[in-house]
Amino acid sequence: MLVKVLAKSSFSSFVGALGDYGDLYAPVKTSEKVHSFKEIESLTDIDLSYTRTMIPPKKFFIHPEEVIFEFNIDEELYIEPPGGDERIVLFGVHSCDINALNLLAKVFTEELPDKYYLERKERSFIVGVSCVPDEYCFCHSTGTSYAQEGFELFLHDIGDSYFVRVGSLKGHEFIATHPSLFEAAEQSHYDSFKDAERKMYASFTNELEMAGLQDLLDMAYESEVWTEYGDKCLGCGSCNLVCPRCRCYDVEDHINLDLNTGERVRKWYSCMLSEHGLVAGGHNFRPTARERIRNRFNCKGSLREDMPNCVGCGRCTVFCPAEIDYVEVMKKVRGDLK
Amino acid sequence: MKPRVGIFSLTGCAGDQLQILNMEDELLDLVSHIHIVDFQEGSSYKEEGPVDIAFVEGSVSTETDLKHLKEIRERSKVLIAFGNCAVEGGIQAMRNDEGSIDERLKEVYGVEPGFFDARLSKPLSEYVDVDLDIPGCPVEKEETLRAITSLLHGDTPLRFTYPVCVECKLNEYPCVIIESGKPCLGPVIRAGCDARCPGLGLDCIGCRGPVDSASGFAAEYSMLLEKGYSKEFILNRLRVFSGEVKEDFLGGDQ
Ligand code: SF4
Ligand code: SF4
Ligand code: SF4
Ligand code: SF4
Numbered sequence: 001m002l003v004k005v006l007a008k009s010s011f012s013s014f015v016g017a018l019g020d021y022g023d024l025y026a027p028v029k030t031s032e033k034v035h036s037f038k039e040i041e042s043l044t045d046i047d048l049s050y051t052r053t054m055i056p057p058k059k060f061f062i063h064p065e066e067v068i069f070e071f072n073i074d075e076e077l078y079i080e081p082p083g084g085d086e087r088i089v090l091f092g093v094h095s096c097d098i099n100a101l102n103l104l105a106k107v108f109t110e111e112l113p114d115k116y117y118l119e120r121k122e123r124s125f126i127v128g129v130s131c132v133p134d135e136y137c138f139c140h141s142t143g144t145s146y147a148q149e150g151f152e153l154f155l156h157d158i159g160d161s162y163f164v165r166v167g168s169l170k171g172h173e174f175i176a177t178h179p180s181l182f183e184a185a186e187q188s189h190y191d192s193f194k195d196a197e198r199k200m201y202a203s204f205t206n207e208l209e210m211a212g213l214q215d216l217l218d219m220a221y222e223s224e225v226w227t228e229y230g231d232k233c234l235g236c237g238s239c240n241l242v243c244p245r246c247r248c249y250d251v252e253d254h255i256n257l258d259l260n261t262g263e264r265v266r267k268w269y270s271c272m273l274s275e276h277g278l279v280a281g282g283h284n285f286r287p288t289a290r291e292r293i294r295n296r297f298n299c300k301g302s303l304r305e306d307m308p309n310c311v312g313c314g315r316c317t318v319f320c321p322a323e324i325d326y327v328e329v330m331k332k333v334r335g336d337l338k
Numbered sequence: 339m340k341p342r343v344g345i346f347s348l349t350g351c352a353g354d355q356l357q358i359l360n361m362e363d364e365l366l367d368l369v370s371h372i373h374i375v376d377f378q379e380g381s382s383y384k385e386e387g388p389v390d391i392a393f394v395e396g397s398v399s400t401e402t403d404l405k406h407l408k409e410i411r412e413r414s415k416v417l418i419a420f421g422n423c424a425v426e427g428g429i430q431a432m433r434n435d436e437g438s439i440d441e442r443l444k445e446v447y448g449v450e451p452g453f454f455d456a457r458l459s460k461p462l463s464e465y466v467d468v469d470l471d472i473p474g475c476p477v478e479k480e481e482t483l484r485a486i487t488s489l490l491h492g493d494t495p496l497r498f499t500y501p502v503c504v505e506c507k508l509n510e511y512p513c514v515i516i517e518s519g520k521p522c523l524g525p526v527i528r529a530g531c532d533a534r535c536p537g538l539g540l541d542c543i544g545c546r547g548p549v550d551s552a553s554g555f556a557a558e559y560s561m562l563l564e565k566g567y568s569k570e571f572i573l574n575r576l577r578v579f580s581g582e583v584k585e586d587f588l589g590g591d592q
């Protein structure tokens with residue numbers, strides 16, 4: 001992997017150069033407890049000290065709600081909305097979210113490619129930034145505290161400068177076209193990088209043992225834990241909607257008053273909602289909150305493409321209005337907590 | 339032949355009928371697709387005979403309402419409970435568990451039973467089969483239009499089966515429970531308003547009535563208790579638009 005060094009004094013020129021690639025989006029504080037990836041007008045809006053946004057960056061690839069095609073019945077027309085050509089830079093993405101996007105990309109672009117995801121991925125430039133975990137982060141447990149791929153550039157804070165890893169062809173091109181921004185990395189920078197990583201790793205206070213979790217979830221099928229938390233759960237769906245690795249969506253058809261034209265809309269959905277398990281004929285596979293919460297935790301604790309469906313970002317705990325703590329539930333499943 | 343549509347009113351504020359009149363951009367298109375046989379708030383014109391789609395607003399609060407409702411059901415193919423009063427009984431149902439109507443009339447007006455033509459306020463479904471409910475106080479124009487369009491096209495209209503929180507999250511609104519401990523009812527209230535109140539930083543007071551899966555009510559109740567709200571405050575709040583929220587309703591998994 002190519003590595004470079006970016007002096008913090010060059011930070012504003014660097015961000016300016018990113019803006020040449022496309023519209024710049026970065027974390028902005030939008031309320032007391034919420035950060036959001038927003039389009040950046042001025043450098044001072046960017047808050048790189050954020051821990052997590054409420055809505056993860058998946059929103060740029062699978063929009064929360066979007067028209068996937070329009071139709072005209074008489075003319076037998078099926079019209080996909082034009083992809084557009086705006087390019088975007090996602091600046092300040094953390095490792096957990098990059099790892100989450102890597103799984104989404106597999107799901108949405110490999111077996112049954114989603115053209116919208118593919119196009120948007122093609123037209124995006126992801127810049128990762130190192131972070132400091134808070135009491136809800138447990139990405140070191142899920143193996144997602146370090147992003148090996150899925151970004152163009154990754155900036156690690158090493159004091160006066162950033163240690164920059166280059167992760168893609170687009171990243172290499174950026175370096176090549178902006179040579180004056182970067183310095184060569186030397187041994188002292190490697191050392192600072194390793195120190196910073198070690199420090200980050202040592203600062204985790206939350207932890208979840210992952211070994212055997214899938215089997216332990218199986219064994220907990222009839223556990224009281226699902227009743228305990230099912231009773232507490234409001235069924236609001238927030239935990240899924242803020243999860244960077246959740247990818248369920250709903251599809252609705254809307255017909256216009258001419259009774260001829262209309263559109264199909266796709267929007268994010270949640271397995272904590274009662275209709276998620278409802279099938280034709282009226283049978284519901286998961287009619288109670290207890291069954292729905294068990295299903296969610298089983299999904300989260302299982303593997304997809306050899307990756308767990310949870311990247312340890314802590315969002316579902318922080319943004320659950322009922323204060324249901326993901327790690328606490330899993331610890332009860334494991335028997336580590338009574 | 340154009341479908342025959344009736345827009346009827348029982349006890350309520352007529353706000354749901356008004357929402358139809360408020361569809362200013364679509365109204366002309368709409369009336370070119372349907373034949374309106376009854377629409378009190380729009381016209382004095384009335385027609386007898388069968389109705390393909392009946393919108394019924396208001397709750398059943400009088401003997402006259404009940405008779406009217408049964409007649410409407412009799413002549414209609416599809417009957418839609420239109421607005422919170424028709425779906426849940428409305429604000430006028432919030433004290434239904436506090437004594438009989440006769441006791442209350444005596445207490446408030448000092449009159450003997452039968453003096454007024456009054457009953458306990460109930461939703462339409464208490465007395466007749468309801469084919470579709472469009473909630474809200476008042477109903478949302480877009481949901482109403484979509485329901486009509488679906489019916490005209492021969493589809494089953496979509497219903498919102500999930501709570502306000504979903505729309506709140508899709509809009510990236512900060513959660514007012516988490517931000518400031520406000521007693522938001524969004525987790526148990528039917529979506530469809532695009533999380534209007536949380537979008538303004540306000541807690542949802544539940545004007546669209548309870549979401550289908552009522553299991554969250556008990557959890558909402560305990561959550562608000564834990565946040566320090568009193569039992570009376572929570573019950574009153576839940577009752578405003580959610581019909582007869584009974585205490586045992588708050589205890590069970592449904
Ligand atoms: S399950 Fe929770 S902690 Fe895990 S990735 Fe999803 S939101 Fe983050
Ligand atoms: S966010 Fe919490 S209350 Fe809402 S569905 Fe998830 S676990 Fe239940
Ligand atoms: S503000 Fe209300 S509606 Fe929005 S997520 Fe929080 S509880 Fe749900
Ligand atoms: S947020 Fe709640 S009170 Fe506000 S419009 Fe929606 S359902 Fe009604």
